Amino acid sequence: MNCLDYQDLLSEYLDGDLKENKRVMVSEHLKACQECNLVYKELKQIVNVSQQLPLLSPENKIWQKIEKDIKEITASQPTTPKSLWSRFWNYRLEFSLSVPQITGTLATLAILLLFASTFSYVPQNINLGSFSQNTVMAQVPIVNTTEMELESTIDRLSHSTTERYQDWDPEIQKLFDRNIKIVDKSIEESRLLEKRNPNDPVVHELIITAYQEKIRLLEQFLSLK
């Protein structure tokens, strides 16, 4: 097994889902390999941070106040003979669904529609000339957890970089722009290769390595003091 094989197992290793022999293998490799250990620490950090995020729940007081306000407004409106349509409309309004419940239902429906359309759509002709990262990612049939985790880390770091970019010296900005362009180009080229060879593990490794390089670059610039 090489480093990328071990890195594929890190999520399961973190969750404690690996069998004993594999767990020992990964543990031994992490002791010996600095690079994999670094990836492991990053993953662990992501998991830790996500566990510390507060669980937000809607405040009932707010919704009660809104409902009360709506009732007051509707009560203050002049009573006119109700048409069939307005009676129907009012009936729907009196339906006791809160706004978060409606939003949740709509979001669930949207997700279901998205899944249905994704799995029923088989791309026949892929126009590589009009390549964009987002469109290709939506068409990849197998969603790899390591890739998703790396993408999420890149998003987080890119956000922090954007916030700090204006504070940098113009020379640092130029250095950053030059090199992020190089890395983004390598990600784009690897993605194109993957479209041509979707089942090639070496090509998949190229994408992972390109992502890791982008993370390394972003971290280096964020560590500037």
Add this chain to the structure above:
Amino acid sequence: MKKNFITTNNFLAKSFLVGLSITAAFFSLTFAIVPSKNYSNSFRVSPESAALTLANPSGSIKITTWDKAEIKLSAVSDDTVEISDHQQGSSVQVEIRCPKIGQSNFEINVPTNCSLDLKCLKGPIEISNAAGPISVQTTEGDILLNNLSSSNIVAKSTNGMITYSGTLSRKGIYNFSSVESTINISLPETTPFTLSATALPEKINLGGFKLTDLIPHERRVSGNHAGGGASLNIHTHRGQIKLNKLLKK
């Protein structure tokens, strides 16, 4: 009278212009020479557990080893750069602060087995004769690893050439990667290693090392040399990979 008046005025104007030019030349010379300062410090460490961490935004890092139980740092840096250091046990950490990108050029002596974690955004890193675990990273800067005998090396650059010469230990792990640049690896010809070299097609030159158990792939050469051993992973997205045999002394 009128002529005299004009002549006097011309004289004054010319004198003023000459004076202004001399002053401008003086100031431009003064500010063209960026003021620099020296930094130097030494730390007593245990040779077997010594560790050095240094991230240098701009400038060079040159590491040489010695037999002393001491890490010695010296640097010449721009006046805007602030260098601070911190020691905990045998671990030494150097921090660099600079509001503008200012250069610091480090020359450092460490014990042979010192663990090294070095980063440069813009500038080269050179390490000679070291044997401890090494992690070196540059964004734009060459990495030169000369005559090393470490069992664990990670060397990464975005846009900088990586050159390695030295031995590989049989159970060692060696990772070299550069997005844009060439990676040169020079090894004794009998070194046993398990190679995984990834690059664009026809950009991998094995330099006469004969591999067995080859796994064919358009962009990768993998196989064993001398029965396999050290894990040697080399990756470049757009550069070349060159293996060379070290000549016997």
